[in-house]
Amino acid sequence: MNFNPEKKTITIILQITSFVIVSLILWNTNSFFKKFKEEERNKVEIWASALVELQSLPADADPGNLPLKIFQNNTTTPMILMNRDGAIKVSNMPKEITTDTALIQKKIIKFGEENKPIKIEYKGEDLATLYYGNSDVLNKLKYYPIALLLIIFLFGTVIYFFFKTNKSSEQNKLWAGMAKETAHQIGTPLTSLLGWNELLKAENINPSITEEIEKDIARLETITERFSKIGSLPILAEHDIVVETKNAFDYLKLRSSKLIHFSFSSKAENLPVLLNKSLFQWTIENLVKNGIDAMRGKGSISVEILKEGNNAVILVSDTGHGILKKDFNTIFNPGFTSKKRGWGLGLSLVKRIVEEYHKGKIKVLTSSKDGTIMKITFKLNS
CATH class of the missing domain: 3.30.450 (Beta-Lactamase)
Incomplete structure (x- = not known):
């Protein structure tokens, strides 16, 4: 680009x-x-x-x-x-x-x-x-030409990384600008929806209808908050990573196909981690959605939380078609996608949220034709 x-x-x-x-x-x-x-x-x-x-x-x-x-x-x-x-x-x-x-x-x-x-x-x-x-x-x-070529090679490498970094910076600014503009555009109809929902409440219609509308409005507010934070340093606060992971997992579970079996387990309780709730939940949702796409809407998704030393570990597993070993690192690059209509932004955002904003680590733990396990590691705040 x-x-x-x-x-x-x-x-x-x-x-x-x-x-x-x-x-x-x-x-x-x-x-x-x-x-x-x-x-x-x-x-x-x-x-x-x-x-x-x-x-x-x-x-x-x-x-x-x-x-x-x-x-x-x-x-x-x-x-x-x-x-x-x-x-x-x-x-x-x-x-x-x-x-x-x-x-x-x-x-x-x-x-x-x-x-x-x-x-x-x-x-x-x-x-x-x-x-x-x-x-x-x-x-x-x-040996002078060899030394000269080596110097030129090193100089060329420096120039290459300079232009690459400069290009990456331009891309980041563009994506950040697009994200903030998206958040701004969502804000106008969102305010209108809030007003219309209050009018519906005044009409004494079925409360369950307005309650569901409120949930979707809250969801839109979360999405707006996420997009508005791209390109700026988010505020981190101490949260129980088990609770926050389960909240994100349960939200997708209720809104996904019945052909998918969801499983959540934690071998530890009260694992305090410095998190931005909105961005962290976005990470879990992206990984779960990727797993669902890999299974083509049918299979099993499981999330397991462990404590390893001074770290909290989250394992997200699916029974999809798997990832080639040569792509274990490439899948996190912007633009990389195996989907015909994909943009290749989901996992790159996940990596940025985990590693740049939360100083954690994410990688493909294992993958085969029977499924994939993604591993996220955060340091405990203790």
Whole structure:
């Protein structure tokens, strides 16, 4: 659901721009890495050429300063020189490697994979083979794109959650506004109904009729109160959760199909919990109604209340078609529904009422093709 097309366009532009920037950085880094690698090979080839020049000079000849400077300046590239007679010379590597033949052989294999070995020849004759690895700078540069991608990923994650939170906030404001407007709209005909009921009483009609009308008016007042509290922090007071649960359960029991068997039990009495009566009863009603829908109007609904340590636990069971295990958490997301005409708001409201307003917990305890058990946990106020 998109409440602000302009923001969505900006988000898409930012995502495309970020992708282009990242691609350019990675391409530039890769080009720089290849260029640096080529320059390092050139440096090693010059070193090999200087070696050939030195070995080709007579024993009493002056080698000059250039070849010596070339040898002295190359201190960063690890190298292994293998002469044609099998003699090995190690350069720019830790001392412990120079005495370990097995480790040298492993390094030769590794260097051969990293860079193509350089054949040192003189007058068409092979003198030696030079194996060399990447310098420390080149190795660090190799991991730079990974570090960059990680940073960009973290940055992208932060942006994603920012927009997601912002979108969720907009949705919450919209639903809260709609709920308050609904409560406001109900208020006008409700006031009128109160007046009409008083006129009916004055006409001395059957009292049972006006009593039932009063019950429905009280019900509408409760619904109005519930909707008006969405989006604002409700006032909590200490109530016996056994009594409040039973009141909500009995109300639905009297107004439901006779094909449904209702069962209520409590293994504890007087369990004080900080509750908002109206919202809590809405929670129980939603769970029971969901169970009735899952059973398609025929089956058994049971509510059981337990005391577990310092917690009051409510178990709402039905004999419906069950919930897939992969949907145990998803069913509480706004918009998720298995009903053809459902809006997917009931359980999301239940979760918000239980966890955000009452600091409790709700979850699917078990579910199968034979039914579902929902578990609500509240801390006792003691």
